[in-house]
Amino acid sequence: MAEPDHLILRPIPNLSVGDMPSAFPFDYIEPAKNKEALHRWFPPEKGPINKIEPIGNSPVIIHKNLLRRLAPLWHNVTLEMKADEAADKAFGWVLEMYGYATSAALLGIQHTLHRMWMIQPPWDTEPGDSYLIHYTYGCDFDLNGKITPGVVGPWHFDKRDFNTAPPRNLSLPPQGAAPSVFRLVSMINDATWSIPDWRAGAP
Template sequence: MGGFTRILHSGKPDDLMDEIPTVVVDPLPKGIKDHGYVVLHRPYAFKQWLDTYAADIEEEYVLMTEPDHLYLRGMPLFATPNRAAAFPFFYIDPKKPEFTPIVQKYNEVKAPIDAFAPIGNSPVMISVESLSRVVPKWHDLAVAMKQDPVADKAFGWVIEMWAYSIASAQVGVTYELHPEMMLQPPWDDSFRVKGKEAYIIHYTYGQDFAKSGEATPGKIGEWHFDKRDFTGFPPKEKIPMPPRDAHEVIQKMMTIINEGITELPHWP
């Protein structure tokens, strides 16, 4: 792995520029409405990165990842020149009757339904050449689908992920699925997925646990952590650890987060 690059699509530097190598790109042009959906800017950000910065990296492959991915260990090269690698999401299911007609509406090349992988753009390991084929179509589809009331209602907050899957099928990029790429607590409570050690913890869901250590998803627990509680401002100090008997994944997740709070030199 060559290193990390953050793509910042605010159009201006922020106060994290010294923490991680960052390239600043523009948000969507003013004529394109995001309807409050900030993720719609992501495909356009990657398009700008490919056009302006991609030639500066030596690596033939990139791993697209997100700020709420915590790394347990380095990931090997799963991708090949002819096939990318990705984590499968259960809710990206083109074969579901309520989703298939929308997928087919945007299936301009008439790709078979099996060509639509149950993925988003992250985590994805892919060659730069393949990514350069996917991104323009990803951008166009994400914008078009967000303006489509039927698609927007059906796909909601993951419409950009659907756009990535559909775009890949349109340009012929295929994926090998790796469930072990990522854990998603509280649902994943072990570091192994189908017998394989995982690489990333994704803290996308709110975490609620009783004092007994039992997870209580959907119900605010006696111990609670949700990244959304810190939208716009970081925690000022270490976060209390989960109950002692809570599973190993949530224990590790909070240990890593607290290490960041403690060790980053410019933490607020």
Template sequence: MMGRKTSPGFLVLLALGFLFASYNLITMSVHYKASKGSWLADGFDLFDPVIRVPGRAERAGKTNSKYHVAVTATDAPYSQWQCRIMYYWYKKVKDLPGSDMGSFTRVLHSGTPDNLMKEIPTFIVDPLPEGLDRGYIVLNRPWAFVQWLEKANIEEEYILMAEPDHIFVKPLPNLAHGKNPAGFPFFYIKPAEHEKIIRKFYPEEKGPVTNIDPIGNSPVIIEKTLLEEIAPTWVNISLRMKDDPTTDKTFGWVLEMYAYAVASALHGVRHTLRKDFMLQPPWDLEVGRNFIIHYTYGCDYTMKGELTYGKIGEWRFDKRSYLNGPPPRNLSLPPPGVPESVVRLVKMVNEATANIPGWGES
């Protein structure tokens, strides 16, 4: 049975309480779901994108349900230009064969309208109370989803949680199966290697830490009612992790990702792990049959096409080079020898910026 929806007002009071009281004295009313069953190992077959499937999921089944694309964002220029590129490619692939994409929403957690309201469908939510994120702005993501799910009229039965630095390479079908969401396995999310920390938030009576998937919240396709149940717990775990010095230091910038993975496990939810959900240049060399390019890493190369990761290259594309404004139109293409994934990324950025009206204008 699904848990009742938690009101945003209650969560604000709860969040403020974290500033003044021990987390051991604060609890949320969460109805934990029973275990979804064991996992079936599919191995790492080069031609099989599915790494693991929850035992109850029908491997060959396909849902016809549309999903709503939701991306959390701020009004900072850095976030805005990425959202504009993402929305351009969403519109390009949305209605192509094989797509289960529904509507699109930029969930803006800056609290006030910005200059993209007419360009991108946007829903405004409040940020966390001042100071609660402690400079880690990503903590606003789970709180933004709680508010959006509570207040917005969402017609689709499923949600794709995405990020501004995602580019849709091709139409994305609904990879979820009923109560079994689909997620991407991140190589750096390793709950079993941090069991001592994880047990602070996932007690032994809930089961082994291997019940926690190696995922973040994005990209994830999940049933809307299931996300409504998980999201308040995700807020709670995120704030508790940030408040614990050891956890904060260990997990760093991926803390909120661990929080979603733990929150899902607390509700007994397991994800189908899809390694074809997205690729991450420069480490993934080819686009192949993947659906999304995630350009979180800098791409630095010599003019001979040699990777110089960690050192600024003679040729580079790094989104962090454009913190205060968008990249210019017609970026130079990578030199010969650079992987196809990086070339494709730059070409897709160039196409978007060439066709988005007013690109680079203040």
């Protein structure tokens, strides 16, 4: 499973092990920190809270038979979490990720966790040996290539600025900025020039 804000850097091998699926460990999925909000779905009798892995539904490599078992529960748990005021407030934009991780734990499905799955610019500065770029964060730099966290910089890229097709030739970040951000913007520019009749602003 992948998402629209994933760019493939190199061929992805089968990172699963037998029937054990593979996932990426997210620093911002924190089951222990949200133990109270998760109590309704994962009470103490289900086991320690760390049985819920710090993962989401993407990127994931999973056997189809496991996904058939997991998908209905994931769907129902996610809708229940969204309807629960405390859970919705606690989980926000990563709610469906908590729904996936919680449902997997309830079914006893464990994942092999691989940091090499992907990078998340600008915080991961080098592509390294990763397979994907996940462009979830805004990227802001001053004209000397220094990151300006939390402040829109003179050079700025954020997917949230584009509700329609972006223009060709997005400006590259200034010299000194993270190589991962150069790679991200270069790949987007390569793609828009490679697609015939690309129309900026198209829905």
